[in-house]
Amino acid sequence: MTQASNIIGGQEVGASQSLEVFSPSRPDEVVGRIPHSQPKDIEAAVAAAEAAQRPWRNMGLMGRGQLLFSASAIVEAHVDELAELASREMGKPIGEAKGEAQRAAAILRYFGGEGAHAIGEVIPAANPGTLQYTTREPLGVVGIITPWNFPLAIPMWKVAPALLYGNTVVLKPAELSSLTAYRLCALIQGVFAPGVLNLVIGSGGKIGPALVQHPAVRGISFTGSTRVGRDIAHQATERGIKYQLEMGGKNPVIVAEDADLDRAVELTVSGAMRSAGQKCTATSRVIVLGSIHKAFCDALTQRVRQLVVGDPLSANTYVGPVVSAAQQQQVLRFIENARQAGYPVAVGGDRLDRAGYFVRPTIFDAVDPNSELAQEEIFGPVIAMVAASNLDEAVEIANGVRYGLSASVFTQSLKTALRVVNDLEVGMVRVNEETAGVEYQAPFGGVKESSSHSREQGRAAIEFYTETKTVAIRPM
Ligand code: NAD
Numbered sequence: 001m002t003q004a005s006n007i008i009g010g011q012e013v014g015a016s017q018s019l020e021v022f023s024p025s026r027p028d029e030v031v032g033r034i035p036h037s038q039p040k041d042i043e044a045a046v047a048a049a050e051a052a053q054r055p056w057r058n059m060g061l062m063g064r065g066q067l068l069f070s071a072s073a074i075v076e077a078h079v080d081e082l083a084e085l086a087s088r089e090m091g092k093p094i095g096e097a098k099g100e101a102q103r104a105a106a107i108l109r110y111f112g113g114e115g116a117h118a119i120g121e122v123i124p125a126a127n128p129g130t131l132q133y134t135t136r137e138p139l140g141v142v143g144i145i146t147p148w149n150f151p152l153a154i155p156m157w158k159v160a161p162a163l164l165y166g167n168t169v170v171l172k173p174a175e176l177s178s179l180t181a182y183r184l185c186a187l188i189q190g191v192f193a194p195g196v197l198n199l200v201i202g203s204g205g206k207i208g209p210a211l212v213q214h215p216a217v218r219g220i221s222f223t224g225s226t227r228v229g230r231d232i233a234h235q236a237t238e239r240g241i242k243y244q245l246e247m248g249g250k251n252p253v254i255v256a257e258d259a260d261l262d263r264a265v266e267l268t269v270s271g272a273m274r275s276a277g278q279k280c281t282a283t284s285r286v287i288v289l290g291s292i293h294k295a296f297c298d299a300l301t302q303r304v305r306q307l308v309v310g311d312p313l314s315a316n317t318y319v320g321p322v323v324s325a326a327q328q329q330q331v332l333r334f335i336e337n338a339r340q341a342g343y344p345v346a347v348g349g350d351r352l353d354r355a356g357y358f359v360r361p362t363i364f365d366a367v368d369p370n371s372e373l374a375q376e377e378i379f380g381p382v383i384a385m386v387a388a389s390n391l392d393e394a395v396e397i398a399n400g401v402r403y404g405l406s407a408s409v410f411t412q413s414l415k416t417a418l419r420v421v422n423d424l425e426v427g428m429v430r431v432n433e434e435t436a437g438v439e440y441q442a443p444f445g446g447v448k449e450s451s452s453h454s455r456e457q458g459r460a461a462i463e464f465y466t467e468t469k470t471v472a473i474r475p476m
Contacts, residue, residue: 002032002085004182006041006201009048010194012186015041015202021179024091024321025312025356031088032179037202039210042170045198046214049141049168052195057138057166064164065115071188072108075101075156078187086151086180087312091321091357092275094313097152104152104184107440111160111461119462123470130474136466138166139242140218143211145204145232147224148323149278149379151177152184157440158221159197161461167219170198172211174224176323204228212236219243221456221464223280226449233452244464245452246445248377249405251435252285252398254420256391257292259410263432265299268383271408271434273307273361276322277381280450281406281428281436285367285374287386287394297365297385301346304361304383309352321357322380328357331380338364338373338384346385369397377403391416399425405446406435427451 005012015035023029035041056064075082082104083097092100125132144158155171162169173181178201185199200207208228212220212235219242222232229245236243253271255264271283288296312320322328328351335349348362359380367374367384374384388394398407406428409420417431427446428438438444443460445451454464 001030002179002183004032004034004179004201006035006037006045007182007185007189007197007199008041008045009051009198010189021089023088024323027325027355027357034175034178034182035201037200037207039207041200041202042207042210042214045170045200046141046211046216048195049170049198050216052168052193053140056168056193056196061115061119061164061166064166065112067191068108068112068115068160068164070191072105072112074187074191075105075108075184079105082152082180082184084313085183086177087320089179090148090151090177090323091312093317093320094315096274100150100152103440104156107153107156108160110441111164114161114459115164119466125472127474130472132470132472135469135471136165136462137469138466140167141216142167142169142219142221142465143214143217144169144171145208145211145220145222145224146171146173146181148174148176149275149280151180154223155181155184157444157457158223161465162221163192163196165462165465167465168196170200170211170217172200172202172204172208175201175203208232209235213239217241219464222246229452242464243452244454244456246280246456247450248403249280249282249446249450250284250375250377250401250403251281251406252287253283253407253435254394254398254409255286255288255292255296256409256411256413256416257289258412258416259292260412260432261292261296261299264296264410265303267408267410267434268300269303269307271436272383273304273319273381274436276319276359278322278327278379279436281438282379283383283408283435284378285369285384285386285398287388287397289391289394290389293387297346297363300383300385301363304347304363307361309358309360319361319381322359323357325357327379328359331359331378331382334373334376334378334380335362335382338367338371341371341373343367343371343373348381369400375401391419395420395423399423402449403446404448405450406430406438408433408435427455
């Protein structure tokens with residue numbers, strides 16, 4: 001059993017109340033206990049981050065980068081442990097959880113390397129003797145609020161650049177993945193001076209606003225639902241601080257008539273069903289062109305029928321449980337509504353007859369692109385198949401949602417690929433690849449209601465976590 005604490009100023013501190021965490025695959029099994037923190041715990045963490053700010057900022061980019069390499073090595077050495085804990089806590093199949101733990105290590109390593117890269121430019125000045133250049137300065141104390149679906153990678157893809165560029169951090173992970181966040185932070189926080197990386201665990205509604213509204217917090221990076229993200233945007237705008245939001249998705253795959261069907265089937269299944277569909281970049285709508293609709297739907301259905309659904313700790317499980325009873329009910333409600341609307345179920349459509357929050361991988365065929373199933377983020381293992389008679393119609397359907405995170409097109413025609421890449425209203429588009437899986441060294445983010453129009457990961461991360469300072473020096 002993992003006993004999680006807050007980490008404030010380099011110390012592990014409990015809260016006055018704590019909560020038990022149960023496994024989503026075996027709801028009777030207690031995986032650990034987490035603190036149920038109060039706003040005063042946020043205050044203590046922000047104070048610690050504020051006190052650590054100046055020396056951390058003065059350490060310099062390369063020095064901070066070296067420490068990220070050390071943190072990466074620690075995570076690398078604990079991949080199996082972290083993956084198992086994540087899998088027990090939030091139900092991600094163990095193979096995927098190991099990949100995510102390795103990715104967390106790779107992200108830290110990547111940003112360690114960024115510590116040796118140029119961060120400004122030399123700009124000509126009217127007086128030729130003046131040296132004019134830009135440099136980057138940290139925001140100060142940054143609040144980071146994360147969801148449960150990537151309990152290792154998302155905290156690290158925010159924390160690593162925040163720290164590299166000289167900010168100190170208060171991390172507030174989702175309640176449903178706080179054991180994993182605790183273990184990750186407990187492992188690496190000793191690399192940094194006390195107060196550089198702080199962790200406060202608790203309910204978002206209770207301690208989230210205390211973090212967003214704290215006068216010493218100069219930036220908020222949030223990943224989660226559009227509803228909470230919008231609320232944070234209002235509060236941050238009122239305070240005049242920087243914010244960054246990554247939110248929902250309703251990601252389409254377009255399958256053209258010339259697609260390699262085997263590849264399109266395999267990657268559509270992977271995009272839709274891995275992590276039980278609980279990825280912001282999960283494939284949720286499959287738009288198939290004209291004559292291949294039936295053949296593709298049959299092949300997809302057959303492949304989905306073969307998926308092993310079950311214990312996330314078993315190496316051959318493809319689909320684990322969804323994260324909670326509430327999530328299971330929400331997914332089943334979408335399924336029930338789609339049934340009531342009369343869409344044919346090609347496969348699945350119910351829960352598994354066993355303990356745990358399992359939803360059978362499900363495909364609905366011939367779905368109206370304007371229906372609830374094709375418009376709302378489901379966050380479960382459910383595909384809506386939509387027919388399109390030509391590419392124009394497919395693109396129009398793909399764009400006809402309020403989200404714009406990621407999309408895929410399967411085609412062997414360069415012309416079709418470029419046309420779709422050009423016309424889709426999304427932040428990330430992939431040709432002959434699944435909608436999920438954008439690499440950590442490339443910018444990540446969406447358009448429309450998926451994002452606040454900033455980008456995370458890769459070199460793009462510097463834009464949020466720093467301010468540009470323009471310097472002109474005229475030697476006397
Ligand atoms: P959520 O919005 O319920 O919670 C996200 C985080 O916000 C949690 O830490 C939560 O405790 C906190 N929170 C809740 N209320 C708050 C408040 N009033 N003030 C401050 N913080 C508050 O989302 P979730 O259920 O954890 O995650 C699922 C959602 O995340 C989905 O919509 C998914 O699409 C989205 N997501 C997006 C991305 C992306 O990169 N675009 C990645 C992963 C998940």
